[in-house]
Amino acid sequence: MRVRNIIVFSLVALCLAFIPTVGSAAKGDTIVYGTTEKVSDMDTAKAYDFHTWEIFYNVYQGLLRYPAGKTNIVPGLAESYAISKDGKEYTFKLRKGLKFTDGTAFDAGVVKWSIDRVMELKGDPAWLVTDFVDKVEVVDPLHVKFILKNPVSYFPSLVASVPYYPLNPNIYPKDKLVRDPSELKGGNMVGLGPYKVVSFKRDEEVVLEANPMFYGEKPKNKRIVIRYFADATTMRLALEKGEIDFAFKSLNPADIKDLQKSTKVQTIMAQGPYIRYLCFRCAGKPFDDKVLRQAVAAAISRKPMLDKVYLGQNAPLYSMVPMGMWSHEDSFKTYPGDGNIALAKKLLKSKGYDEKNKLTFELWYTPSHYGDSEVDMAAVLKQQFDATGVMNVEVKSAEWATYRDNWTNKVMPVFLLGWYPDYIDPDNYTAAFAGTEGSRGMGIFFSDPKWDTMFNDAQKETDMKKRTAMYKKIQKMWTDEVPTAPIYQGTLYVFAQKDVKGILLSPTLQFNYGPIYRGAK
Amino acid sequence: MRNLVRYIISRTLMTIPMVLILLTIIFVVLRLMPGDPVSAMLGGHAPEKVIEQKREQLGLNRPMYIQYADYIWKVCHLDLGESMVLQQEVTEAISDKLPATIELTTFGMLITLVLGIFLGAYAADKRRTMRDSAIRLYGIVVYCIPVYWLGLMLQLVFGIWLDWFPIAGRTGARIFPSDFENTGFYLIDTLLMRDWTAFGDVLLHLVLPAFTLGLTLSGIFVRLTRANMLDVLKADYILAAESRGIGHGTIVYRHALKNAFIPILTMMGLQVALLMAGAILTETTFSWPGMGRLLLERIYLRDYPTIQGVIIVFALMVAFISLLVDIIYAIVDPRIRY
């Protein structure tokens, strides 16, 4: 009898299981967005990753902002700004009459409160404020003044970044970092941006709905559901089954290749801000010699490597300043070149290395921090270096925690790193690696007072033409000193159902949900 | 009964040194690991000043024995502390993931028991025939198949080629656990909410991981059941029952199996470690958000308190199940006196 009950029950359960699962989220105005990223802390003073920032772009807004899919800065919550003669004071004129949902008025005091909070709480991204800003002053309710420590010509792109976003002082606690929206007063994350967070379930889903208090253009969809996937394969299958409307970050190379061929989904591609490069420890033997660095850089053959490791995805990169950013030049293409084995041999020969006396060095990589293709990348690079016949490479790996300690302890002579920019400016792609301080922090230990002066001057210069010329010169000098060797620039891929329109990607990674809507197939 | 209570209490107390020993081992191993939570969490550029400051904040620059004493003191007060890399209580991280692991292991064990005991009993009944040999071979082969590889093969066949079952996660893309989550056991939660769509979805997601885990462990149970059944079938009372003309099936699958069950039960307690190791690998293969994945993730991040917390939970689970088995044993078999 009991056995029969169990059988009946399991049969019922099985039948239920095979009923096609109709989503609880209705079609129509809801767009379901799949990702394998993770949200970190729902606090502008703590979050320091692009996915969390992406949510902030849509829920809050900066005094200045990037329009969807563009790289130029336009007014946001501020109507305009003025710079003092010495370049050290920025005064912003705020938009009039803006209110938070709870009725709190948006004014200069709110801006000062938010910036002060970031500076005091000293979260991970706080340096983006504290390194540049001395203090913030309220001029009058509609005018706020930032006084900088030094003139910084790219300050507007800093102001457009998340740590500078104004928050509602009546919602955020002043002296505590927030992790979940539930810790906010009222329990909801809502600001002055186009969306508000209506449901937040870490690692599962975040639901955004249009914010009625938003001053600007209303979003073209009612609701965005961000669905978090634990792995890329499941996300790919969910997309193919139509369970999600689009997928962004990060699919496996094999999945991307298949989906690009698929007739069921559309591919949206753009150049990303992400770059990968090889670092040399410029202090100590043997790579304190720039000729050896040039030789190793010359031996890198980018396209074949991308073909093998990423099945042809991503783009070869010949400068530390990525493609699509002003002043970019393919400087490494001319010298030391790409896959230029003859040059590598010649350079090494001049230093006494040949087939019998090979240049022997360790190549380090970290196996999971940059995704699991890293082993392949190291294997291909080793093969390319060994193929010159005059280099002998030993591949070594360490988990990220160790990797970081290793570079501080000068353990790794040659190692692979990757870079997402903190702010969108060539400065962040150059001074960060070759300026004395930045370089030490990254285990490169490159230091040249002449270079430091150049970086300083370029930072202060406000004339765009002159700045461009300066960064072009720096890129040229890079090919001689080679503190790092660029390898590739990440391509952004979005795969969407055919009826999803308005996905605008940008190399700033500022992804706005507002323009997305469901159209005809 | 009094004896039993006393026995349970003393057995419970005996788990304390076990947990303490494991905790000490893992504490030392973690501190000897290269890298620490601070360096694991930082990106490219953090000034050394900031790094030092953070280490001090987390108390990582204190002597190891002080850190150890401090931690043990806290654990004695049932405080597992806070994660060193996320703003999260360790207990919160664990209570988030534990139900997923228990759900998986329970169903895995269920499949193991059904398969293992039935096949084992059948093999014993048909001993020294081809069918017996085939089942024994199945037992050996299945034991040798790495659980993650079996998982991947099942994914390939039933997930990708046949497309019958989902291959990862606990729910589909349009089923939102927050709609029904209550206990964290999704099958129970969806049943409580009478959300049949979600229930079906959750069940469907459970099929491949549970079978993966269940199949690999069934090998041992086939062997155990067969061996114990062989002993029982030789016993006098079985021969007596046979001579009284009771049906052969009834004798084998009711009387004999019932008597062989007690030794099988004790063996079950010993297989818990294997079950958990299997669960960790199954979780990785099926992206199952449970304790195993939590452990691996946090080992990469060097999140000492969370890793230690996970170890405590695993140790307690092992201890709890073997205790449970002993108690059942004591109740079922009244000859046992402690």
Place this chain on the structure above:
Amino acid sequence: MNYSMARGLARPIRFFAGMGRKYGVEWWILCVGALIIIAILAMAFFSPFIAPFDPYRQDAGPQLAAPGGPYLMGTDNLQRDVWSRIVFGSQTILRVSVLAAVISSFFGILLGLISGYAGGAVDRSLSLVMDAVYVFPGLILAIALAAMFGPGVLNITFAVAVIYIPTYFRLVRGQTLAIKQELYVEAARAIGAGSFTILGKYIFPNVIATTVVVFTLNVADAIMIEAALTYLGLGLPPSIVDWGMDLAMGKKYLPSGVWWLVTFPGMMISLLALGFTMLGEGLAEILNPRLLER
């Protein structure tokens, strides 16, 4: 075939058939197990002669070619030959698992003898630690140890070895306790034999017979733990060919229908573990039929 050769072969054949009649299925299980092990050992010893390509060569064939033609098991995304990697990979897994079993048996037997013979506080504290490790999922400890030691063949060997010490310890300690009470040991002690003599001459030889079986089964477990660790990404640098690592790397190509990168390494791991398990089972039934049914 001439007469003398036939006579030469007759004896082994008679021997095998005779053993088969005496022990039945168990004997054949043992033989199949031994055969698998011998085959894979041969693979490891003669890798360069068996493998058609250098396992690291990145232009061995086209990218992700399906099995067939010159590529018995296909090629991977770096255009390496999978079969050649399987052949060379056998060296790694055999080295790690056998060495790990040797190390853990050495320490396990040593500590077991000491603990069982000495008794008292030494025995109690050692047993407590060993029991705690024994009941705990070994994989978890191995993961932590592998992370501590860092990548490397010897490092992973030690990580695997540590978790199996209690297995030998418990077995040897139990037997030592039993043998210690035997009359002939008492007698030896009475005539003034020292502790070392008793341990070495009387106890150790008795203990070693049963550990052989456990050792064989232990190698099978070590194989699976080694592969599990490398599958999880802990354990080995990429300059070493390893089945578990190849399997893990091939995993992400599975949804694209690339089945050969996962199937073959997994099959080999299973086969090797099966070889040792069958050998162990066969030995156990023949040497001591009750051992596995405890």
